[in-house]
Amino acid sequence: MKVKTVGAFDTNTLDIEINKFIRDKHVVDIKFSSFFDEIDGANFLALIMYED
Numbered sequence: 001m002k003v004k005t006v007g008a009f010d011t012n013t014l015d016i017e018i019n020k021f022i023r024d025k026h027v028v029d030i031k032f033s034s035f036f037d038e039i040d041g042a043n044f045l046a047l048i049m050y051e052d
Contacts, residue, residue: 001028004048014044025050 004021008014018030028049035043 001049001051004050005045006048007043007045009040009043011044014046018046018048021048022050025052 006014006017006021008017025048028051030049031047033045033047037043
């Protein structure tokens, strides 16, 4: 199993990046996280667990 971390500052961009990455992969699971910092604002992250 392998993992890939994808991040973005908005959920639409995160969706696009996830969909591009998983297009040809066997996805085991996807975990989401978000946080807010005073410099960048909202940050959205996804950890994609997959097999080649």
